[in-house]
Amino acid sequence: MLTLDFTFLMLSIGGLAGLGSDLLGAPLWLQVIIAAAVAAILVLVLRPPLLRRLRRGEDPTLSNVDALLGLRGTVVSTVGIHSGQVKLANGDVWTARTEAGELEPGMSVRVSRIDGATAVVSSLEQPGTTPHPDQEHRI
Structure with missing residues (x-):
């Protein structure tokens, strides 16, 4: 009850x-x-x-891990399938990894899931392209 x-x-x-x-x-x-x-x-x-x-008066704001899913960020140190670091839009620096490939510093990423204390990220950029200068400021 x-x-x-x-x-x-x-x-x-x-x-x-x-x-x-x-x-x-x-x-x-x-x-x-x-x-x-x-x-x-x-x-x-x-x-x-x-x-x-x-539940009518509940706060609809997502919190904890739910708030991190889909959050954008920037690669701080090279992110591979085992390790790396990203700075998220909320200002936190997280240990990160990717499902496949390698992401270089400065690339824009999005958090696809959280695995323990590691953010699993995917690139927002197409391979071989550089981000538009305005996009880096929106993160």
Whole structure:
């Protein structure tokens, strides 16, 4: 009940409905059906609006690893499949690696995923091209 997901609350209310039917003298098979039906109705009908209402005031800003995904950056030291460093748009310098190839210092990159304490990055530039001077200032 304390997970703020309401699933266990709905199941326990279904169990109480089964208990209530037992107190009224219903046979065991009917108690099970009533408990399951009440729990299913509550989970499917009541839980979604309760969750929407509960999460209405949440801060939509991404945080932690989620905030880093898709973030742009610049290669500080050569990034290969094993090591390297990038400076991200938020000012942090991260240990980085790439899935394939090698990225030279000054190249623009984007974080595709975080693997432990390492940012896995991919190049934003086509091979053999140099970034436009204005693009470097937008990072």
